[in-house]
Amino acid sequence: MTPQREQVLKVFIETNSEHLGAEEVYRYLISRKLNVSKATVYRTIDLLVELGFLRRLQFDEGVFRYELVDKEEKHSHFICTSCGKIYELKGELSPENVMREYLQLMSSKGYIIEEVDLKFRGLCPKCTKKKKK
Amino acid sequence: MTPQREQVLKVFIETNSEHLGAEEVYRYLISRKLNVSKATVYRTIDLLVELGFLRRLQFDEGVFRYELVDKEEKHSHFICTSCGKIYELKGELSPENVMREYLQLMSSKGYIIEEVDLKFRGLCPKCTKKKKK
DNA sequence: GTAGGTGCAAACCTTTTGCTAACAG
DNA sequence: CTGTTAGCAAAAGGTTTGCACCTAC
Numbered sequence: 001m002t003p004q005r006e007q008v009l010k011v012f013i014e015t016n017s018e019h020l021g022a023e024e025v026y027r028y029l030i031s032r033k034l035n036v037s038k039a040t041v042y043r044t045i046d047l048l049v050e051l052g053f054l055r056r057l058q059f060d061e062g063v064f065r066y067e068l069v070d071k072e073e074k075h076s077h078f079i080c081t082s083c084g085k086i087y088e089l090k091g092e093l094s095p096e097n098v099m100r101e102y103l104q105l106m107s108s109k110g111y112i113i114e115e116v117d118l119k120f121r122g123l124c125p126k127c128t129k130k131k132k133k
Numbered sequence: 134m135t136p137q138r139e140q141v142l143k144v145f146i147e148t149n150s151e152h153l154g155a156e157e158v159y160r161y162l163i164s165r166k167l168n169v170s171k172a173t174v175y176r177t178i179d180l181l182v183e184l185g186f187l188r189r190l191q192f193d194e195g196v197f198r199y200e201l202v203d204k205e206e207k208h209s210h211f212i213c214t215s216c217g218k219i220y221e222l223k224g225e226l227s228p229e230n231v232m233r234e235y236l237q238l239m240s241s242k243g244y245i246i247e248e249v250d251l252k253f254r255g256l257c258p259k260c261t262k263k264k265k266k
Numbered sequence: 267g268t269a270g271g272t273g274c275a276a277a278c279c280t281t282t283t284g285c286t287a288a289c290a291g
Numbered sequence: 292c293t294g295t296t297a298g299c300a301a302a303a304g305g306t307t308t309g310c311a312c313c314t315a316c
Contacts (some may be wrong), residue, residue: 002270002271002272004271004272005271021305022305022306023304023305023306035273036272036273037272037273037274038273038274038306039272039273039274039275039306039307039308040271040272040273042305042306042307043271043272043307046307056193058191058193060189060191062197062280062281062304062305063304063305064195064305064306078239078244081247092238093238093239093242095232095235098231098232098234098235099228099231099232101231102228102231105225105226106211106226106253109226109258110257110258110261110262111211111253111255111256111257111258111261112255112256112261113253113254113255114214114254114255114256115253115254115255116251116252116253117251117252117253117254118249118250118251118252119249119250119251120239120244120246120248120249120250121246121247121248121250122244122245122246122247122248123244123245123247124243124244125242125243125244128243128244128245129243135289135295135296135297137296137297138296154280155280155281156279156280156281168298169297169298170297170298170299171281171298171299172281172282172283172297172298172299172300173296173297173298175280175281175282176282176296176297179282195279195280195305195306196279196280197280197281267316268315268316269314269315269316270313270314270315270316271312271313271314271315272311272312272313272314273310273311273312273313274309274310274311274312275308275309275310276307276308276309276310277306277307277308277309278305278306278307278308279304279305279306279307280303280304280305280306281302281303281304281305282301282302282303282304283300283301283302283303284299284300284301284302285298285299285300285301286297286298286299287296287297287298287299288295288296288297288298289294289295289296289297290293290294290295290296291292291293291294291295
């Protein structure tokens with residue numbers, strides 16, 4: 001662990017793991033007068049993904065985004081098509097329970113599932129209310 | 134509809150909609166001595182997406198892939214981490230049934246779901262068998 | 267002194283854009 | 292003649308790489 005690597009990891013903690021892209025992390029650090037090179041940010045993020053601190057995501061843009069790996073809770077994402085906010089669906093809204101029996105069917109067919117990746121797109125509660133008015 | 138546009142659409146039909154990227158479509162056409170420019174391929178694909186003939190996908194690479202829109206069946210994808218093949222989960226294996234009650238919960242919370250995007254990653258039946266040996 | 271990490275710039279790959287020429291109605 | 296489309300090459304993003312330099316043990 002070097003100062004630069006700590007800085008990069010810190011960004012995700014400070015921003016509450018807001019699904020930042022590498023470029024955004026870089027700009028965030030520069031704007032705080034923390035000198036890092038872009039290359040280091042990219043290399044560090046790759047490293048953090050390999051070490052299991054970060055998870056790589058994609059939301060149908062041309063960018064890779066990253067979030068802190070939350071050891072306890074797997075979650076799915078909901079992307080609002082109106083405001084663009086990305087919600088994390090955890091707890092009550094977690095689809096994992098519902099999926100359990102489905103995953104059993106899959107494995108009985110010979111699929112071994114290592115990773116489930118679920119995304120919803122649509123209107124979030126806030127934007128739904130706005131639209132109703 | 135111009136000759137070039139037909140050609141592009143044909144590629145997806147001929148290849149059984151094998152989740153090609155734009156670059157691959159271009160190379161496919163060139164290799165068959167069908168002269169198109171890259172720009173036209175990209176523009177045509179965008180057009181076909183807008184017109185609802187193609188669906189844009191991403192599988193956590195740096196590329197956009199496309200598949201023919203199958204009007205009857207929505208489906209999810211299974212990506213084998215061993216052989217790389219992308220399976221389409223339809224019919225019995227479709228997770229849509231299982232998800233129905235979940236989607237109701239979501240809408241009772243005020244989310245309006247326009248699009249469900251589900252991907253699994255793991256070992257497909259073939260590779261599972263190989264590994265067992 | 268050796269291994270690993272950094273910074274810079276250049277390269278890279280996929281995708282988009284500007285512009286001119288060709289074409290169709 | 293007018294609007295649309297194609298081709299080319301250049302530009303634009305995001306990401307990766309090569310290499311020299313620096314640092315820490």
